[in-house]
Amino acid sequence: MEELFYIFSFIAIFSALMVVIMRNPLTSALYLILCFFALAGLYVMLDMQFLAAMQILVYAGAIMVLVVLVIMLLNISRIKNVKSDLHQKIIGILIALILFIEIIVYIYNGAQKNPTGIFTEALIKKVGNTKIIGQFLFTVYMLPFEIASVLLLVAIVGAYLFAKKKY
Amino acid sequence: MLFGLIADIIKILIVFAGLLMSAAYLTLLERKIAARIQNRMGPMEAGFHGLLQPIADGIKLFFKEDIIPSGANRLLFFLAPIIVVIPALTTFAVIPFGAPVKIMGHIVPLQVADVNIGILFILALTSLGVYGVVLGGWASNSKYSLLGAIRTAAQMISYEIPLVLSIIGVIMIAGDLSLSKIVSEQSNIWFVVYQPVGFIIYLIASTAEMNRVPFDLGEAEGELVAGFHTEYSSMEFAFYFIGEYAQMVVNSAIIVTLFLGGWQGPFLPSVLWFLIKVFFVILIYLWLRWTYPRLRYDELMDLGWKVLLPLALANIVVTGFIMILIKG
Numbered sequence: 208m209e210e211l212f213y214i215f216s217f218i219a220i221f222s223a224l225m226v227v228i229m230r231n232p233l234t235s236a237l238y239l240i241l242c243f244f245a246l247a248g249l250y251v252m253l254d255m256q257f258l259a260a261m262q263i264l265v266y267a268g269a270i271m272v273l274v275v276l277v278i279m280l281l282n283i284s285r286i287k288n289v290k291s292d293l294h295q296k297i298i299g300i301l302i303a304l305i306l307f308i309e310i311i312v313y314i315y316n317g318a319q320k321n322p323t324g325i326f327t328e329a330l331i332k333k334v335g336n337t338k339i340i341g342q343f344l345f346t347v348y349m350l351p352f353e354i355a356s357v358l359l360l361v362a363i364v365g366a367y368l369f370a371k372k373k374y
Numbered sequence: 375m376l377f378g379l380i381a382d383i384i385k386i387l388i389v390f391a392g393l394l395m396s397a398a399y400l401t402l403l404e405r406k407i408a409a410r411i412q413n414r415m416g417p418m419e420a421g422f423h424g425l426l427q428p429i430a431d432g433i434k435l436f437f438k439e440d441i442i443p444s445g446a447n448r449l450l451f452f453l454a455p456i457i458v459v460i461p462a463l464t465t466f467a468v469i470p471f472g473a474p475v476k477i478m479g480h481i482v483p484l485q486v487a488d489v490n491i492g493i494l495f496i497l498a499l500t501s502l503g504v505y506g507v508v509l510g511g512w513a514s515n516s517k518y519s520l521l522g523a524i525r526t527a528a529q530m531i532s533y534e535i536p537l538v539l540s541i542i543g544v545i546m547i548a549g550d551l552s553l554s555k556i557v558s559e560q561s562n563i564w565f566v567v568y569q570p571v572g573f574i575i576y577l578i579a580s581t582a583e584m585n586r587v588p589f590d591l592g593e594a595e596g597e598l599v600a601g602f603h604t605e606y607s608s609m610e611f612a613f614y615f616i617g618e619y620a621q622m623v624v625n626s627a628i629i630v631t632l633f634l635g636g637w638q639g640p641f642l643p644s645v646l647w648f649l650i651k652v653f654f655v656i657l658i659y660l661w662l663r664w665t666y667p668r669l670r671y672d673e674l675m676d677l678g679w680k681v682l683l684p685l686a687l688a689n690i691v692v693t694g695f696i697m698i699l700i701k702g
Contacts, residue, residue: 256494257491260498263498263499263502264501268502268534269534272527275505279512279520279524279527
């Protein structure tokens with residue numbers, strides 16, 4: 208199992224790098240899809256099959272299709288003479304720094320912990336984690352779940368308003 | 375352990391060989407049925423009533439010159455037809471095609487892998503088939519191909535949502551995502567009785583997902599030459615064909631598993647029941663193709679977003695209400 212983890216994480220990191228390095232936006236998008244697959248593999252290894260399926264169904268199957276569609280519609284085959292100014296550099300460096308600090312914090316606090324709740328590994332195997340996720344979403348975490356769905360609704364209405372606006 | 379491994383390998387080989395063979399012979403079936411509907415004979419020369427026609431076609435395509443258009447993205451041009459075939463073949467891994475059999479004291483389920491998220495696995499993989507079409511159209515460096523690819527991508531996004539929502543009713547009644555559980559829940563009554571609307575929505579949306587007439591706007595011969603595979607020839611073209619027909623078999627198998635009781639049936643062996651049901655669903659797809667004219671593009675979008683999507687949502691709500699009323 209450990210070898211699988213290294214294979215998946217190597218693919219994930221390699222493809223994530225290629226997304227940034229590649230000049231052609233479509234190739235970048237394809238590497239991003241590969242990255243999502245590697246992440247899905249990692250989720251399966253963590254016994255989160257539901258999350259893995261959703262990762263592929265939603266990100267690789269729906270969102271990336273839209274991204275590829277937009278790239279093809281605009282027909283940007285190659286990014287030419289990219290303009291970069293000071294603002295971009297400052298923001299980029301800041302984000303990279305914050306991410307780096309986050310990683311360090313995770314590594315320091317990321318020692319293996321034993322599960323504290325009633326959900327032991329045996330119980331999760333028996334009931335299936337999809338059922339447990341469902342139960343939690345509609346009981347304990349009802350409010351955040353509904354707020355997230357309202358947020359999506361607002362986004363849809365907003366997109367509609369923009370599309371309908373006549374210039 | 376060893377027995378299980380050998381059994382798995384044999385099952386995988388059977389599924390692969392079966393799917394590829396049926397994909398090849400579906401081309402003949404389609405031509406024969408088209409001929410019937412149009413009151414002609416269909417292929418008659420190669421073998422008895424054209425039985426060797428798929429093999430002849432295969433040999434012809436194999437020896438054809440492989441033309442790559444200038445300015446095409448070579449790697450993607452080669453990869454795209456393969457991307458169509460692989461999800462179609464892999465999806466069949468979770469579909470149970472027969473009752474568990476007992477061989478040498480071991481119980482072998484006739485299903486390559488019983489995943490506990492069966493339906494989601496199928497939905498995730500079938501949503502990937504579109505990449506083959508879209509990338510093929512883009513990599514060809516031809517305006518007709520690109521137009522076909524863009525149309526297909528937009529169509530796929532519109533029809534994916536009703537497709538997923540139409541299945542949710544089945545999941546609610548069965549109370550499980552695993553396909554073997556869903557089949558065993560249907561031992562008394564098929565889910566098509568509880569979910570007639572879901573069944574019809576799935577049938578329509580899957581036809582659109584497979585790019586078949588009346589939803590084949592990606593290839594629309596009248597306007598786009600041949601759409602996304604205009605520039606393809608030789609084996610790559612054959613791969614698109616295999617992918618399309620394998621998808622048809624897989625979609626029929628999904629419909630049989632979710633709505634028509636899977637492999638369950640009286641008297642005959644379970645595998646035979648499964649094959650008979652799949653065959654009838656395939657016949658429906660073929661029948662649709664040779665009966666309806668192609669939709670116009672705006673009609674296609676209207677049907678997806680304004681008819682199928684609200685219907686699918688209403689179906690979920692009504693199913694939920696009835697389930698609560700019955701259970702008290």
